[in-house]
Amino acid sequence: MIPAIYFDGRSARRHDVRLSIAGDEVRVEGEGVLRCEPRAAVKVSERLGNAPRVLRFADGAFCEVRDHAALEPALDAAGHRLDWVERLERSWRAALAALLATLAAAVVAYVWLAPAAAELIARDLPPSVARRISDSAMAALDQSVLKPSQLEAPRRAALAARFAALRQADDGSGAPAGAVLVEFRSSPKIGPNAFALPDGRVILLDQLVALAANDDEILGVLAHEAGHVHYRHGMRMLLQGSFVGMAMTAWFGDISSLLAALPTALLETRYSREFESQADDYAARVLQANGIAPAHLADLLERMVAARDKAGGTHKSQPGSYLSSHPPTAERIARLRAASAARAGRP
């Protein structure tokens, strides 16, 4: 006989009882309780340390047993242990389900929460943080791939003045378009390109100026980069990247860094695609507000693709640069041309 406490499952009243397991029968006997149940109809909880084990009946009643030394041999004798394969399988399935749930949560966090958090944080980040990050990025680039611009000072001044004069488009959110400053550099290594830093600096390379057929095309690229600045894309990418890094390390540890890199690589595309379209739309609005056809940006994009193809793909895509971006350039060119056509067709 095993000492136990019986609850009828309806009231909180406890009954001191004695339990016996004989053959196929579980018998509970004590203070006002007498019941016999087939063993198969009684669910026995797993042992967790010294916590009491619970024998649950079909009608919601249950027994708590603290005397493990008495219960276990009785269960063994009744063949309870024969269930172990089933139990193992059950816990294996539970572990797999938990793993899948964790992965699903990670994907949800990555796809929706990290971008949302990054957007919120980027909005309220003190400008000094963006400035410091941009300063160090610029210093690193100046020491490696960037060289001083070879453009004449009056030419640079004229381009910067034309860009400064562009009325900045309102994106409908009422957010002021931050001041965008153009800096000129040269980089035979990167080739015709332009990129924006998180603090609003836009770096325009001589090679892109040389490739452009006219200044409207250059203004198109600068307006696109201003779009990245306006929506704080650079800072958001940085923040998202660091969240993912931190979260993946916390959840999976170091061994899974390869696994962790895979979703990052796959999903990174989504952000770029979204951000590039946003920056293109922003540029189209700025250009149109200034009487410049967005098709000029499409023209230059086409020439950039041709230049890259001619270079045999030796111009490796730079982070945040023009052609490393998604969607595929053909799709972006078509969108910009459609924006121009829609404008031209208006009465």
Ligand SMILES: [Zn+2]
């Ligand atoms: Zn871009």
